[in-house]
Amino acid sequence: xxxxGVTGGIGSGKSSVCRILKNLGVPVFTSDDESKRIxxxxxxxxxxxxxxxxxxxxxxxxxxxxxxxAGHVFNNPDALEKLNSILHPRVNKAFEDWALKFERVPYxxxxxxxxxxxxxxxxxxxxxxxxxxxxxxxxxxxxxxKISRDEVMKRIRFQYSxxxxxxxxxxIIMNEDDNRDKLLSQVMELHEILLNESLNKWRKY
Numbered sequence: 024x025x026x027x028g029v030t031g032g033i034g035s036g037k038s039s040v041c042r043i044l045k046n047l048g049v050p051v052f053t054s055d056d057e058s059k060r061i062x063x064x065x066x067x068x069x070x071x072x073x074x075x076x077x078x079x080x081x082x083x084x085x086x087x088x089x090x091x092x093a094g095h096v097f098n099n100p101d102a103l104e105k106l107n108s109i110l111h112p113r114v115n116k117a118f119e120d121w122a123l124k125f126e127r128v129p130y131x132x133x134x135x136x137x138x139x140x141x142x143x144x145x146x147x148x149x150x151x152x153x154x155x156x157x158x159x160x161x162x163x164x165x166x167x168x169k170i171s172r173d174e175v176m177k178r179i180r181f182q183y184s185x186x187x188x189x190x191x192x193x194x195i196i197m198n199e200d201d202n203r204d205k206l207l208s209q210v211m212e213l214h215e216i217l218l219n220e221s222l223n224k225w226r227k228y
Contacts, residue, residue, distance in 0.1 A: 025130035025221045026122060026146070030138040031153030032185060033178050034160030034167070036198035036206070040153050041134045043210045050125045054135035057114050062087050071109045076102070097177040111141050129221035139183050139191050149220070151213065152192035154185055155199055 029044075029051075031037040041051045061068050063086075072080065072087065080092045096103040118133055125131050130148075138144040155163075157179070164175045189195055194216075196209050 024122075024126055024128055025148040025217060025224065027130050027132050027217060028138045028144050028147040028150040029132050029134045029153065030136060030144075030150060030188065030192075031196075031198075032155070032157070032160055032182050032188070033136065033175070034163040035153040035155045036163075036196075037134055037136075037153040039198070039206060040151070040196055040210055041132060043207060044132055044214065047211075047214055049214070050128060050131040052118050052121050052131070052133045054114050054118070054133065057117050058110050059089075061110060061113050061117075062089065065113065068109055068113060072106070075105050075109065097174075097181065100181070103181055107137075107141065111143070115143055115146070130217045137182060139188060140181075144191070149193040149217070150191065151194040151196060152185075152188040153196045153198055154189060155197075157185065159199060 029037050029041055038053075041053070045051050062072070069087065072092075076092065076095065080088055080095070082088050092106070096106050114135075122131060133143075133147065135141070135143065138147070138150060144150050161172060161175050161179070164170070164178075165172060168175075183191075194213055196206070196213065198206055
């Protein structure tokens with residue numbers, strides 16, 4: 024079984040790629056969803072966040088105000104690093120536990136925005152970068168999240184550039200123009216390549 028990472032800059036369309044893979048029967052672990060679950064359910068994680076960022080990040084019900092926390096960390100590199108140090112080890116552990124359930128599949132996917140930045144790509148067999156030009160990504164995120172260009176840029180500045188991600192990736196999916204047929208064709212081709220790589224790996228044993 025191969026462990027494949029799917030990453031890309033904010034607004035690149037990595038979630039669209041993963042939806043196609045899911046429809047093909049590939050198990051997909053979504054790191055962002057797991058982070059949300061940890062924040063909501065892991066009391067130790069909430070305690071660490073409280074100690075690191077204070078009561079201001081929680082509402083009157085004691086629930087974490089994710090929008091306020093995001094606004095804080097995307098304006099403060101040290102705060103973002105601290106939050107990542109709390110969440111990433113837990114997300115990585117959850118992924119490894121989850122992957123054990125799928126030992127007989129040809130490959131599975133870990134979707135994460137900062138696979139390269141966090142260093143967790145070293146634990147994967149291959150990484151796919153979903154590429155879209157910066158201005159296109161900005162447009163998509165502004166429309167999707169109803170936020171300003173400045174807010175999008177604050178998030179982008181903490182991610183690797185497209186050139187850096189492309190250089191580190193084993194495969195590149197081009198998602199430049201919202202052409203679903205073109206995207207589907209590329210993902211289907213990738214799927215066949217990964218199935219063959221998994222089969223070849225299995226034959227070695």
